[in-house]
Amino acid sequence: MKLKDILLSWDLLCALIIAGFIGIISPFWLPNEFVKDLYSIGISVLSIIFSVFFAALAIIMSSSDDEFVVFLEEEGDYTKIITSFEVSLGIIFIALIYSIIIYGITSYWFVNKHINQQYYWLSIFCFLFLYGLFAVANSAIDAMLFSKYRTNYLKIRDLHS
Numbered sequence: 001m002k003l004k005d006i007l008l009s010w011d012l013l014c015a016l017i018i019a020g021f022i023g024i025i026s027p028f029w030l031p032n033e034f035v036k037d038l039y040s041i042g043i044s045v046l047s048i049i050f051s052v053f054f055a056a057l058a059i060i061m062s063s064s065d066d067e068f069v070v071f072l073e074e075e076g077d078y079t080k081i082i083t084s085f086e087v088s089l090g091i092i093f094i095a096l097i098y099s100i101i102i103y104g105i106t107s108y109w110f111v112n113k114h115i116n117q118q119y120y121w122l123s124i125f126c127f128l129f130l131y132g133l134f135a136v137a138n139s140a141i142d143a144m145l146f147s148k149y150r151t152n153y154l155k156i157r158d159l160h161s
Contacts, residue, residue: 006087011135016127018126022123029118029119030117032114032117035106035121038125039102042095043103053088056085060081060085068150081146088139091131095132098125102124106121
């Protein structure tokens with residue numbers, strides 16, 4: 001997967017557009033009490049997705065026999081699928097780390113009577129959160145494609161045996 005493919009992907013572009021829109025419509029100052037709850041939701045969702053997604057990646061990588069991997073790699077499809085999962089996992093991890101950090105900062109500000117924060121913290125959160133979710137959706141599509149390839153492989157293998 002090339003950098004150009006990542007930069008022009010629908011998941012990145014949609015996340016940028018939505019986060020940009022949220023940044024445009026948001027007031028400059030947002031109440032910490034409000035955004036703290038959003039960050040908390042993000043941490044919960046991303047934590048669940050990260051752990052399930054990591055397990056799914058491990059299952060896909062370990063469930064393939066060598067012949068199937070060679071079959072997929074003839075066109076470079078195995079590398080594309082695994083790279084898609086790796087990139088998505090990295091995006092989710094970054095989004096989760098950012099969410100935890102900004103939640104901690106916001107909690108500190110809230111406790112110390114710093115009532116508001118600038119909108120761009122929320123915009124960055126929205127971008128990372130949405131990019132993570134969209135990337136997972138994209139990888140789920142790749143996982144279905146992986147299953148279809150597996151079915152085709154088994155059909156071809158059974159015909160030749």
